[in-house]
Amino acid sequence: MAAAALLVAVLGYLTRWICDDALIYTRAVEQILAGNGPVYNIGERAETSTSALWQWLLALAGFVFRQPDTSMISWVLGLVFTAAGVGLAVDATSRLHNWRNTTVLLPCGVLVLLGLRPVWEYATSGLETGLNTFWMAASWWLLVRLRERSSTKATLFTAFTIGLGPLVRPDQALVAAVFLAALWLAVRPGWHLTLGAAGAAGTLPVAYEIFRMGFYGIIVPMPALAKNAGESMWTRGFAYVADFAGPYLLWLPLAVLMVVFARLLHCLKSRRTDLTLALAPVAAGALHLAYVVKVGGDYMHARMALPALFLVLLPILVVPRSRTAGAIAVVVMVWASLCAGLWRYPAVDGSVRGIDDERAYYVAWTGSSHPTDSATYVRKLQGLKDVVTAEAGSGHRSLIYHGLGPANDIITTSIRTGITERGMVVGVYLGTAGMLAPIDVGIADFWGLANPIGSRFEFPTAKPGHSKPLGNAWLLADYADPATPPHPSGNFAVSGTVTSEQVIAARHALSCGDLAEIQRSVREPLTFKRFWDNLTGAWHRTRVTIPPDPFEAERKFCGRP
Template sequence: MTNRRGSLNPAFISTMLSATLLAVIAAIGGWMRRWIADDGLIVLRTVRNLQAGNGPVFNAGERVEANTSALWQYLLWIVAEITHFKLEVVALGVALGCTVAAVFIGALGAGHLYRRSTHWLLAPVGGLVYLCLPPARDFATSGLEWGLSLLWLALLWLFLVLWSDDSWPWIWQPLALWAGLSWLVRPELALYGGVVALVLLFSAPSWRRRMAIMAWGLPLPLAYEIFRMGYYGLLTPHTAVAKSASGAEWASGWHYLTNFAHPYVLWLVMLLVIGLVCWQYWVRSQETHQRRPLRSHLIIVGIMLGCSALHVLYVIRVGGDFMHGRMLLIPLFAALLPIMVLPVVPLSASSRRLGAMVPGVVGLCLVVAWGGIVAVRSSQACTDPARPEHLGVIDEREFWTCDTQRAPGDGPKNAEDFLRAGVMRDFQPVLQTAIHDHAAQLQPIVVQQEPTLLYSWMPLARPAGGKAPTQPLNLYPTVLGTPGMIAPLDVQVHDAVGLATPLAARMPRIEGARIGHDKWLPVIWQVAASDADIHQLPGWINRDDVVLARAALQKPEFQELFATYQDPMSFSRFMKNIRFALTTGRHLQFSANPRDYFTEAEIAEILHAN
């Protein structure tokens, strides 16, 4: 990217400056809003089990893939093993590093897209739009795999841009490999990786090249998919079973979209950016007239915009999410990649008059002004986080900042910070007592309704008689991440919504429930699956229903599910799990009412015997 005299041209210099500026903004903005979500702590228990030699599982002895991103858990594990840092520090640092690298690489890709516009100054238009959004800086850390997802997209974009340039004939190899990893970063990224793979295959000059593309792209995801089916007994991450997307929730999804777009007037700035793009395209088209083959800039830009649009449509269809903006950040970033930096000021001899520069400069100034206003007005009012009416679509960072009684803007940064949350009020002392007393289970309970909700925990005893426990202490907390990090690995931490509990994930969806938490394992099943003494249950747990649920768990359909993740691993078990994943595991669902599994006569007989 040099001019005829050999010096660096304005486009290259401004691209590098813009990319560096975006990286600095991402680093500072992400650091200032650094925090870790309770959901971000879930993966860290898996990392703890990997470190302990228990395998990639959430609970020792149960092969459950409780994390959506396979690569994220292994990346954190590797970095933790190398650095020996506290796991929360590793999660925050790696996430922020991935985000910073993503915006820098994305800007380089966009800059290369406009490399022929050597007499233009490029500005970080798309990058500023993304980074000025508070959720973008919130999920730059959070402990979740959003930074990794952005980095995967940014590198995919860079490889695509280089692939469209005839000067990089070998780039199809890393592009095919990288596209194949999409499924392992996040399942929905397979949309982007799959489309790129199809474009590579259709544009390949020969069948030999097509076979080579598949040889580069398929082995890693295929190998992991075979491992997933054999080890976990599923085709997808377990979270995909818990958050089944089989039903359409268009109204909830549209509400989720507007909840993200309206507070930041995102519609307006996107229209402004579109106008800026059209203007600079028109001006540049007057300077050069070239036709390009299939691997054109239009094709690769169309890939990102088309996949982004389909991704947004998918998010709307499944009803969005419960975290403000989270599920829309990835498709927004993908859509902005082609304009992460954008030509805005022409410097050619024919365009140096003031009138030719005004539209670009004014447009850039308006984007910067919008970004400044949005960035400054980024905090939402704190509400009572314990109230159910406040548990719709929420600002997750602000929610936990309030609930953990921290100063505004100072989100929780490790598992211990969450112990001040209402749902974790006396968790540690009660847990230690339950371990000491060899309790069977800990059940969360509400001890006060007014003026604020207060939670505690109730231990359930094992049968008397001195028999050795058949199961470890287990608990069903309201949240999963913090208890999973605080509890020892020999305590089983489950959840009623099914993220780490296969029985809960197979419950029917609850119509109108919170998106992402619309399945629920009733307490009778929780108790029945433990070895709690049914003769010592508190009055609010129906003993007869527990007896029936415990009997139902002996049915073949339940035992088949339990065997997939509880039986010792062997070659035979591995093959049976693959068969289960391809057949029963795709559609298995249980009834929440244990009486549905028996006739009236069988119910009477079971209750009489107990």
């Protein structure tokens, strides 16, 4: 247990980093610590944090350490959670196998985790991956622990911990459901304890969901809308899994370990509770992987496949010693050594890819071998930061955009009345833009992760989270002073030039029907009536989609022929 945790900690430290998406959490935490609530912009209630629990843990850490910029804290805390999670998981598996305290155990599945570079890299990253690993491991440990002490208190605490899954990540509701079923089968509680366990598991997630619906006006975090998390994209999903497994020949150790798992199930067939516990994480991992494949995977190499891998390996992280197990452990150790030392995901070459090695990309972009704080990222957009500081300091209320071309042109125009922020910055790198701007300068998210309009665009998903550009017409219609004519430069946004007619149509569409209600749900003061209207209309609001063409949107929401 100690060796596994230490090795993961060392390897994670050697590849430490944070990504631009981690800075999205940092900006939201800054707003919380400033007293503005869990928002990205002061004047707009948008839930940009996929993991509610990670966001609030970072806020707690920032409060304790008096540090509103939690970018450094995020990778350190992620590494601690990952190492502790791997250690807990190994200990739980040891307890499952060593039920008589006489069995010698061999490392097996844990070698797969130690050999994979993506496991090291996502031990940090600033995202919720470390918390995710720790939650899965803690749930597994508590389930196994119930074999030794299945008191009412232990059962309720286990149910409560498992119930945190949807707050760790919404997709972990699938894993939590499997683990709760395993808890019931292992304990076989009476109906009083069953109801108590259900209450312990569900109270906090249900309460937070009610808060989410009333505060934000939708039923899922906004990135789920931007990434079309309800769609079925099986072909892309299978390609995502192959993209993870292929470079590391991952099929080889998994195929060999199937022999170990089959032998384990045979040995446990007379111990029904242990058999249930051994099957639970494998079933949970298969279900989670099926979901990841269904929604088309992710744009980050390996990230969304790692939880499923961790889950299916849990029962065989260590295994009882035998001749067969010894031979298989040697094979896996050889594979892990080759994988760790030789095999790499294709390096960043500057081409546009649907799946990226995010760490390699940001190491190249920032010029730092270990980009671990917001300052490293902000330096890349120093020119934009200087303009934002100058505009905000001068009292000008401007919409500011930096181009993506070689010149990185920076364009400003006046913002409309009614916007509470001192200015607005169009954020292509959303996290970095959020950190270079003061918290009272708003961020107009170009990709829809933090934008109630762009997140609902009817674009097909080519690259999750990067498929819904908020074009010039919508940017100007929503934020710019109507008296200001559209800027003719194609550098103003990726989508190119814009006409006055497009801006007028987009502005009209924003004032009609569901679009107007979406705007009110996030921008009106949060009175009790607004909370209730948000709560009762959350389901409908979540399902609204918007044609990206302003004229089509105007026809859909305003009825204009």
